Amino acid sequence: MWFRPYSPGPGRWLVIGWEALALALLAWATIRQFDLTGQGVKLVACALAALWVIGAHRILQMGAYVGATGLRIHGLIRSRTMSWRDVAHVRLHKASHRVGPWRIESGMTVLIERRDGSMVNTELWDQGIDFHSRPSVFRAVYHELRNRHLAAQNTY
Structure with a gap:
């Protein structure tokens, strides 16, 4: 579920x-x-x-969904499902964009690092439509993902 x-x-x-x-x-x-x-x-x-x-x-x-067995990321075009065993780290990433010689900071996002070394972007962005005016909800979701990942690691 x-x-x-x-x-x-x-x-x-x-x-x-x-x-x-x-x-x-x-x-x-x-x-x-x-x-x-x-x-x-x-x-x-x-x-x-x-x-x-x-x-x-x-x-x-769209968004990040959690379950007992893993994490599902629903994007606009495609969805990805990963078991907790495949997830190495759930981390925050400070996103920025380059415009010519300037670097423009665009806020924090949640990234999923897989055990194979690949990175999975999530739809979780602190300046996005879900969290822009609710920074505490963004932090709570990040902590929820980390805690579920850590709990799953302790079971195997």
């Missing part, structure tokens, strides 16, 4: 609404650009509505 150890932030609904608006604009532009009528309009509207429903579902599901 998987569960997300935090409630999603209200900003997810803002993102879903923004995507609906963007896809509606795309539908309008496509219909005007190609002079679509009748069935063409219905096809574009249904295709973009289906894309929005799938995307909205994935946005609502």
Whole structure:
């Protein structure tokens, strides 16, 4: 059984609404650009509505889920499941981006280091839509992941 150890932030609904608006604009532009009528309009509207429903579902599901056997990371495009045995470390990473000669700090993220040496990014970012105004929740989730990992290590 998987569960997300935090409630999603209200900003997810803002993102879903923004995507609906963007896809509606795309539908309008496509219909005007190609002079679509009748069935063409219905096809574009249904295709973009289906894309929005799938995307909205994935946005609502994004995050880190824990279970007795491991950790599951749901991203926008794909999901990854790792057993606790495969996880070497759960750590914080200070993220930054380079813009020319400047380095711009962008906050803390949670990274999962696997035993094979590879790193797995999570959707957990202290400045993200779930934690921006709730830094204590970000810290609690990080500690929950670390504690579950440590507890699982003690069982094998």
